[in-house]
Amino acid sequence: MKTFRTFINQFLVGLVVVSAASVICQPVKAELFTGQSGNVKAEITFDKPQEYQYKNVRLRIVRAGKTVLDKTLPQESEYDRPIGGLFSEKIPVMDLDGDKEPEIIADFFTGGAHCCTYSLIYRYDRISGQYKQIRHDWGNGAYKLEDLNRDRIPEFNSRDDRFAAAFTAYAASAYPLQIWQYRQGKMTDVTRRYPKLIANHASQLWKDYNDIKRQGDDGKGFLAAYLADQYLLGQGQEGWRRVQQAYTKRDRSQYFVELRKFLREAGYYR
Structure with missing residues (x-):
């Protein structure tokens, strides 16, 4: 798939x-x-x-x-x-x-x-x-219009584009899942209502991170998106431990500071 x-x-x-x-x-x-x-x-x-x-x-x-x-x-x-x-x-x-x-x-x-x-x-x-x-x-x-919760009303299955080129080149960027719902003239982010989809998305991001790392990329874009998905699942602390173990390059301290600030300002945690 x-x-x-x-x-x-x-x-x-x-x-x-x-x-x-x-x-x-x-x-x-x-x-x-x-x-x-x-x-x-x-x-x-x-x-x-x-x-x-x-x-x-x-x-x-x-x-x-x-x-x-x-x-x-x-x-x-x-x-x-x-x-x-x-x-x-x-x-x-x-x-x-x-x-x-x-x-x-x-x-x-x-x-x-x-x-x-x-x-x-x-x-x-x-x-x-x-x-x-x-x-x-x-x-x-x-976006893709999909009835994700089988209520015969479609959701907008998309991604958080704020991650584009936020930590690496655009081509090496990755994105957390983002699902929108339209109700009476307003669009609402309902991503957290779909933990199974988020978990599958995070798992794929982690696989993609390891693939791109083997190709010589530092994978910062994929780690950022993966961690955002983990926050959506309420597993931010566990996600941080995994990311900190994975990323060991010289700029790790600066990267972690920037990543934490970005995720907070983007609303993934308070």
């Missing part, structure tokens, strides 16, 4: 490859992504006047044949690429909070070797009859 790290890397590499390959093609003037759940249909249209340029990105939401929302989506720059869903050209239209009302997710990729993806999530407010939007940034990574 592929690890989530492999999944993230393949996703980012895929976006870069697709972007590079599209240089060969003639620019497309207009494109369209769609998605539907029940009587709710969403479509994203945009103009592409030249390669790597995306303008007039619009979201249209139709309910029971009536257009409820038709507006230009906010972009940080004209290079933010609408990508429909992260792994298909279908816009995710699904119930994210169990209220029998589908939400709409508009995903963007900002381009570049490492960065970034973000999601605009739209929720229908029955009182006002309008859609309200929040934004969630995924950083260098992405």
Whole structure:
């Protein structure tokens, strides 16, 4: 089974490859992504006047044949690429909070070797009859929508991107598990509710640490992510003992000070 790290890397590499390959093609003037759940249909249209340029990105939401929302989506720059869903050209239209009302997710990729993806999530407010939007940034990574607790409501299975290049080069970085839940217009970190998944993730990180160490890397990025997972499990003290035994290089004292400070500021312990 592929690890989530492999999944993230393949996703980012895929976006870069697709972007590079599209240089060969003639620019497309207009494109369209769609998605539907029940009587709710969403479509994203945009103009592409030249390669790597995306303008007039619009979201249209139709309910029971009536257009409820038709507006230009906010972009940080004209290079933010609408990508429909992260792994298909279908816009995710699904119930994210169990209220029998589908939400709409508009995903963007900002381009570049490492960065970034973000999601605009739209929720229908029955009182006002309008859609309200929040934004969630995924950083260098992405997410997978999975029903992790089998309640028929999906969670966002992701990673903590704050660890990217925090202790080593980006390519040698590793990340603790991070699971988000969408409820009534808010995203909440619910990672600690999934100890079995965290434990499996930590075990894989430890294996990856030993693999990369044999390749000559000091493994600081993997040790940091592993220790964060251990804190999520309530086993921070045990995790520290293992990390301190594993890392014996000259900069160990400085590394441990920086790691402790980082984990505290990131909220892994108080």
